[in-house]
Amino acid sequence: VKVKQLHRTAFHFQPPKHWINDPNGPMYYKGIYHLFYQYNPKGAVWGNIVWAHSVSKDLINWEALEPALYPSKPFDINGCWSGSATVLPGNKPIILYTGIDYKERQVQNYAVPANPSDPYLRKWIKPNNNPVVFPGPDVNASAFRDPTTAWWSNDGHWRMLVGSRRKHRGIAYLYRSRDFMKWTKAKYPIHSLANTGMWECPDFYPVSISGKNGLDTSFAGGNEKFVLKVSLDLTRYDYYTTGTYNRDKDRYVPDKDSVDGWSGLRYDYGNFYASKTFFDSRKNRRILWGWANESDSTFDDMAKGWAGVQTIPREVWLDGSGKQLLQWPIEELETLRGKNVHISNQELKKGHHVEVKGVTAAQADVEVTFKLPSLDKAEKFDPSWKNLDAEHLCGKIGSKVQGGVGPFGLLTLASKNLEEFTPVFFRIFKDGHKHLVLMCSDASSSTLKTEGLYKPSFAGFVNVDLSDKKLSLRSLIDHSVVESFGAGGKTCITSRVYPTLAVFDDAHLYAFNNGTETVTVEKLNAWSMKKPAKMNS
Numbered sequence: 001v002k003v004k005q006l007h008r009t010a011f012h013f014q015p016p017k018h019w020i021n022d023p024n025g026p027m028y029y030k031g032i033y034h035l036f037y038q039y040n041p042k043g044a045v046w047g048n049i050v051w052a053h054s055v056s057k058d059l060i061n062w063e064a065l066e067p068a069l070y071p072s073k074p075f076d077i078n079g080c081w082s083g084s085a086t087v088l089p090g091n092k093p094i095i096l097y098t099g100i101d102y103k104e105r106q107v108q109n110y111a112v113p114a115n116p117s118d119p120y121l122r123k124w125i126k127p128n129n130n131p132v133v134f135p136g137p138d139v140n141a142s143a144f145r146d147p148t149t150a151w152w153s154n155d156g157h158w159r160m161l162v163g164s165r166r167k168h169r170g171i172a173y174l175y176r177s178r179d180f181m182k183w184t185k186a187k188y189p190i191h192s193l194a195n196t197g198m199w200e201c202p203d204f205y206p207v208s209i210s211g212k213n214g215l216d217t218s219f220a221g222g223n224e225k226f227v228l229k230v231s232l233d234l235t236r237y238d239y240y241t242t243g244t245y246n247r248d249k250d251r252y253v254p255d256k257d258s259v260d261g262w263s264g265l266r267y268d269y270g271n272f273y274a275s276k277t278f279f280d281s282r283k284n285r286r287i288l289w290g291w292a293n294e295s296d297s298t299f300d301d302m303a304k305g306w307a308g309v310q311t312i313p314r315e316v317w318l319d320g321s322g323k324q325l326l327q328w329p330i331e332e333l334e335t336l337r338g339k340n341v342h343i344s345n346q347e348l349k350k351g352h353h354v355e356v357k358g359v360t361a362a363q364a365d366v367e368v369t370f371k372l373p374s375l376d377k378a379e380k381f382d383p384s385w386k387n388l389d390a391e392h393l394c395g396k397i398g399s400k401v402q403g404g405v406g407p408f409g410l411l412t413l414a415s416k417n418l419e420e421f422t423p424v425f426f427r428i429f430k431d432g433h434k435h436l437v438l439m440c441s442d443a444s445s446s447t448l449k450t451e452g453l454y455k456p457s458f459a460g461f462v463n464v465d466l467s468d469k470k471l472s473l474r475s476l477i478d479h480s481v482v483e484s485f486g487a488g489g490k491t492c493i494t495s496r497v498y499p500t501l502a503v504f505d506d507a508h509l510y511a512f513n514n515g516t517e518t519v520t521v522e523k524l525n526a527w528s529m530k531k532p533a534k535m536n537s
């Protein structure tokens, strides 16, 4: 296969070729970060799934190793699907993953390093006492997968979750074990919800109630909150709630105002799925990996020779309100920042756009803070929009429909004469005495190519206090990915786009305002981004 370079990313995680999907078993071990991921060693479409394996010292510069797990035994002969790593006491990593067995059943297996003294953990053993968890008579054997990182409780048991579905109800089954080998299903799932379909890739972890520091999955201080994330396969988005883990009953209860299911919070309002976090003991933080699928066709993927990227690892922690998470690209990304361009106190009048010149706009990191005018002239939130979700609202009144305060933001991956651009922007509405802030990343104008592309107007609301009249935005622009963080990581949106003109040196970056009210770029910093080197070079 000849791998096509157009649209390939520079600083996002991608193997040299072929298909990738879910991040699996991320962990830190003996000075090395490990990332495994669902991978097809034979082509750019989903299939023949193995656990590919890459290692890094800084989560940015990677080196690909041989696949860690590939189908070879009756308990995984039809595929090595998603799972997680747990580091057992004594610094002993163990993987739990879903095997598709010789009868096409989904079973849970474990694997251990062949040589724990090798920090690269190159070889893994799948012992013959696998599987360690069978679906059981009351469980749907074709909807039973993606074991979580396990946590230890002082009753002497390990616990872990397996995602599932019973009719239309989404379920996270809870399993307990003393020795990590013999697992028993708890009488009640840790949580479930009617009409949400299969819960893929559940993730369950504690977060500190104040500060940014992350907690190990087994942490039990008594004061922490918990996050439960599920990947809903009917919409292909990752939803989470914050809540309480009742250890006596072994049940998770979402907070009263944390919405469970379809209309709940998402890690990302764009192309981001099957994510997984891990606790990074090196820097005491929790890090989130997510998969950004392609938005082009299978035919395009085969022609490109590759499909799928991982988003930039994000640090996650609880917002001061306690009601949502904040996410921010790991600080190590900044080591790739090259040439810098700075703008300050630049007014953006009605209908104007200003070019950010001097950086490689197809491969850039941009941080901007906007100073807002009085919000009196913000457009009224039309009551009929109440039934629309953010994405449909953005599709209806995108960047091109003039507003009052906004739309304003960035035009990323823009061609010189704006035949193509992916706008990332805010729009502020008056809704009674309150203000609503909509954030969009709109692919609808991203390319002149018309065939076989998905060009959604991704959007989410931003729960932000505007009393200081400021709104910030950061976008990571990488050829076919635009990954954006609104208001310090309150709302995140990832778009996959395929410009035809706005490529390489022909890509441009602008700040724009299409509202009647003048908005000011208080400060903007843009950096050309370097391509990571291999881990040891």
Ligand code: DQQ
Pocket (backbone or CB within 6 Å): 021, 022, 038, 049, 081, 082, 083, 098, 145, 146, 200, 201, 274
């Ligand atoms: N992908 C894996 C499954 C998981 C799904 C298979 C989510 O284990 O449920 O490649 O994308």
